[in-house]
Amino acid sequence: MKKILLLFTIVFIFTLSAQAQIDITRPIEQLGFNENTIVTNVQGKKYTYQDWSKLMATGKYKLNPVKHDSDSTAFVLTERDEAAENKEMAKAPKPEETKFFKTGNSFTFFDMKEVNSTLIRSADLKGKIVVLNFWFIACPPCRYEMPELSRVAEAYQNRKDVVFIGISLDKTENIERFLKVSPFKYHIVGDSMSLFAYYGVDQCPASLVIDKDGIIRFNSQGYGEGAVPYWIRKTIDEIK
Incomplete structure (x- = not known):
């Protein structure tokens, strides 16, 4: 075995x-x-x-x-047209869920190091809403949703209880070069092959919203017709 x-x-x-x-x-x-x-x-x-x-x-x-x-x-x-967009997204199907995460399950965090060498301690994520995005540079839909994901992160930048983390397969030096032309407003963690393997992530992009008790409240796979950022915001606002 x-x-x-x-x-x-x-x-x-x-x-x-x-x-x-x-x-x-x-x-x-x-x-x-x-x-x-x-x-x-x-x-x-x-x-x-x-x-x-x-x-x-x-x-x-x-x-x-x-x-x-x-x-x-x-x-x-x-x-x-924010009002029209939200109304349209509310009527659209919910983005497809991943095959490697399940809403309602608990999520295990590990210590992670950002590309700027800042350490994200798993203990510091307890009691917070954590938004994760699994991505890599050569993934077109990963790149195309970044401006909207960044916009969501900026909307909650004054909320210390909400943390946005992007986990990438790419080498740190490549990520640093990429971010200079395409900023991504998440905390970016590179060289994450081991995390992808542990969680079983084999398709990108994948997004999750994890509540303050460590429970997955939303997860999505793929571009989702551009609806993923809407559902991330909706889920964050629903968490008490």
Whole structure:
């Protein structure tokens, strides 16, 4: 039995490692939003990088991927209408749950080190709402949801009882390069192959919301048609 388990672990880690290296030979800076990103309005008119980046900086616009599972994805820039978006998301199906986590189960935390070397102690997470995101650089939908996930994190930045942590397969030096062009407002933990293997995470992106008692209250797998950030906020606000 131990030999079978060891073989499974080796195969699992090899598969994840190979998956994490997809397209990583491209310059990492090109994997984030940059001057080569194709952005249009809903009528199909193309924006220059200077124009769409300035509009995004106002916080009044969002980028919607045309094909969230493709690295050649073009984006449509739309003006935000929070009330309409929330109403639409409330009617939409709940994002697909993962096959490796189950809502209602307890979650085990470990000490983790951020890419800036700050230690996140598992003991310090007790009694807090913890939002987790499993991701890696070469995962298109992981990258495409980051601006909206960051926006959620910023909305709770004054809540000391809510912590956002992004757990990545990638090497710390690669993450640091990537974050310079595509900021992610979570606490970022790199070199996390062992955590992926322990939790059984074999698909990304995956998000969780864990309540103050360490119980999983929400978990999702994939881009979820852009609904994951809405459900994260909804779950946080429902936790007393």
